[in-house]
Amino acid sequence: MRVTIYEVGPRDGLQNESTVVPVDVKREFIGRLAAAGLTTIETTSFVHPKWVPQLADAEELLDSLSRVPGVSYPVLVPNERGLDRALERGVRDIAIFASATDTFARANLNRTLESQFEMFEPVVARALDHGMKVRAYVSMCFADPWEGPVAPAQVVEVGRHLLDLGCYELSLGDTIGVGTPAHVTALLEAFQDARTDVAQLAVHFHDTYGQALANTLTALRMGVTTFDSSAGGIGGCPFAKSATGNLATEDLVWMLDGLGIETGVDVCELASTSLWLAGKLGRPSPSRVVQALAKE
Ligand code: HMG
Numbered sequence: 001m002r003v004t005i006y007e008v009g010p011r012d013g014l015q016n017e018s019t020v021v022p023v024d025v026k027r028e029f030i031g032r033l034a035a036a037g038l039t040t041i042e043t044t045s046f047v048h049p050k051w052v053p054q055l056a057d058a059e060e061l062l063d064s065l066s067r068v069p070g071v072s073y074p075v076l077v078p079n080e081r082g083l084d085r086a087l088e089r090g091v092r093d094i095a096i097f098a099s100a101t102d103t104f105a106r107a108n109l110n111r112t113l114e115s116q117f118e119m120f121e122p123v124v125a126r127a128l129d130h131g132m133k134v135r136a137y138v139s140m141c142f143a144d145p146w147e148g149p150v151a152p153a154q155v156v157e158v159g160r161h162l163l164d165l166g167c168y169e170l171s172l173g174d175t176i177g178v179g180t181p182a183h184v185t186a187l188l189e190a191f192q193d194a195r196t197d198v199a200q201l202a203v204h205f206h207d208t209y210g211q212a213l214a215n216t217l218t219a220l221r222m223g224v225t226t227f228d229s230s231a232g233g234i235g236g237c238p239f240a241k242s243a244t245g246n247l248a249t250e251d252l253v254w255m256l257d258g259l260g261i262e263t264g265v266d267v268c269e270l271a272s273t274s275l276w277l278a279g280k281l282g283r284p285s286p287s288r289v290v291q292a293l294a295k296e
């Protein structure tokens with residue numbers, strides 16, 4: 001069995017840093033991720049530079065990035081202006097990002113729950129016309145800091161809408177990292193009941209409450225084969241209070257290696273990349289596997 005790791009460190013990780021990481025560090029980080037065996041590396045975002053100044057160098061980064069054959073470098077795109085920027089740079093893979101709740105749609109996209117779809121529809125249609133692959137995220141799939149627990153039916157409604165636009169995959173985000181395995185099971189069952197092919201589902205767990213790996217294993221046992229994670233466990237969302245880092249890619253790979261599931265990723269090489277990045281960021285990686293390997 002082989003699974004896909006969708007690495008989000010350069011985007012989800014670096015968007016939440018208090019300082020702007022220099023473009024040459026980002027470039028080297030992405031190069032090292034590919035060298036460690038990652039084949040999908042979410043690189044940056046074409047969002048408003050005032051909203052996320054940490055990724056305002058998206059054009060400069062893409063212009064100077066050396067791409068490894070066989071590796072894809074998707075970017076986040078919220079709207080048509082973002083799509084224009086992606087097209088100008090020859091980007092082939094994009095990801096739109098929706099919210100399951102109204103409050104977070106307003107906080108993150110300046111749109112309501114309903115009007116976010118008006119923003120995404122022309123983006124997906126034009127991107128597909130240009131032969132791009134379009135992934136869709138849904139944030140706040142488990143709970144929202146303002147609205148509390150989110151019902152699976154509400155997530156399914158948003159998710160189905162995005163798949164019906166023509167997105168090839170839905171990444172179910174626990175943006176604030178409060179979900180537990182029983183809730184993961186309930187959410188995946190709700191998608192099954194809505195006749196969604198599990199091959200179209202990915203999971204995106206933040207690790208705020210230390211549940212990300214347990215949640216990932218639960219999803220794996222239910223047939224999910226695409227997992228989002230960030231090298232070293234960096235990450236978070238500047239517009240969701242209490243969001244901390246993603247599931248660390250090293251923790252994920254360590255578990256998958258133990259299960260005999262192929263990833264193509266060299267965990268030692270990846271951990272040394274995360275230690276190098278932690279030095280640049282000025283704080284240690286929260287990943288237990290990175291910490292353990294550093295002592296060996
Ligand atoms: P808005 O203010 O409503 O934008 O922001 P607008 O459409 O009203 O346009 C206002 C001005 O911004 C215009 O300029 C546009 O051209 C410009 P003017 O004509 O006034 O000079 N503009 C742009 N410029 C550059 N690039 C763009 C762009 N769009 C408009 N793309 C917008 C709406 C969506 C742009 C804004 O809310 C935004 O940028 N949000 C991004 C938020 C974000 O990046 N959040 C983090 C990523 S999501 C996440 O982390 C969760 C995830 O990891 C999953 C999980 O964990 O759950 C994915």
Ligand code: MG
Binds near residue numbers: 012173175204206236
């Ligand atoms: Mg995230």
